[in-house]
Amino acid sequence: MERQNSAAEASQETLISLQQLDPSPVESPLNVDKQLPNFPNEGPTPHHGVGTLGLSGFNNGHSTVYYLTRLQKYSTYAFSLFAAMHLTNTSLLPLVTRSLPDADKYLLLTRPFYQSFPMEAALITAPLLTHVLSGLALRVHRRNATLKRYGASNLSIANRLQQRLRIWPGFSWQQLGGYALVGLVGGHAYVNRVVPLIQEGSSAGVGLQYVAHGFARHPFLAWSAQVALLGVTAGHVVWGWARWMGWLGAVDQKRARRRFWTINGVVAAVA
Numbered sequence: 001m002e003r004q005n006s007a008a009e010a011s012q013e014t015l016i017s018l019q020q021l022d023p024s025p026v027e028s029p030l031n032v033d034k035q036l037p038n039f040p041n042e043g044p045t046p047h048h049g050v051g052t053l054g055l056s057g058f059n060n061g062h063s064t065v066y067y068l069t070r071l072q073k074y075s076t077y078a079f080s081l082f083a084a085m086h087l088t089n090t091s092l093l094p095l096v097t098r099s100l101p102d103a104d105k106y107l108l109l110t111r112p113f114y115q116s117f118p119m120e121a122a123l124i125t126a127p128l129l130t131h132v133l134s135g136l137a138l139r140v141h142r143r144n145a146t147l148k149r150y151g152a153s154n155l156s157i158a159n160r161l162q163q164r165l166r167i168w169p170g171f172s173w174q175q176l177g178g179y180a181l182v183g184l185v186g187g188h189a190y191v192n193r194v195v196p197l198i199q200e201g202s203s204a205g206v207g208l209q210y211v212a213h214g215f216a217r218h219p220f221l222a223w224s225a226q227v228a229l230l231g232v233t234a235g236h237v238v239w240g241w242a243r244w245m246g247w248l249g250a251v252d253q254k255r256a257r258r259r260f261w262t263i264n265g266v267v268a269a270v271a
Helices: 002-019 064-097 100-114 119-149 157-163 173-200 208-217 219-244 253-270
Strands: none
Touching: 064 100, 064 119, 064 208, 064 219, 100 119, 100 208, 119 173, 173 208, 173 219, 208 219, 219 253
């Protein structure tokens, strides 16, 4: 009889400890396409084949993460094309010509390709907005999945704060760099596009000499902003492409270390 009572008390204590356990989300896996297993009362997601819009893979059982990840990935293609042209005009050509007026000529020649409608929207505005918003949507979706997984979706915000539930996925250095770039790129666009538009009614005359004037008038601010912009952009873009290309998969420690230093070497070269 005493043995049965002790067993019952132990079971009750175990149940209480499980009920009081604070949910803590697991770090997001590298393979973001992998779906979570179905709940016991849910069957497998039906396969609908090709969707009504004729898009292969549309409406065929892929998760929300699948589509958001691909929006985030493919939006970088167009912006990478613009970044390559912009880097060539503002960094490589001045280095080769050793003359700001000569480099400005090439900048003005290529500007219509990415500063006129609809090219600017197609290469810069739309890809950037898609990339940032899909990333935010992924975080919200994973947060909601965490709430559902741990049965905390019915709790009020006040109760979650009171119990200190950790429901948001953690930040990686690459993600932190991406969010920092929102402010850095926005500041860069404000100085080089918005300010000339307000003062002169157009930004068509903005070139390398305009940028050089800013460095001469406000050297500390200009150098700090430029170093931060180039460094964070190089790190975010190079590590992002390394991830898209599958170079960050599970490998042995020696190869992982070699890849780490190789990627960082590319980051330094680009910056």
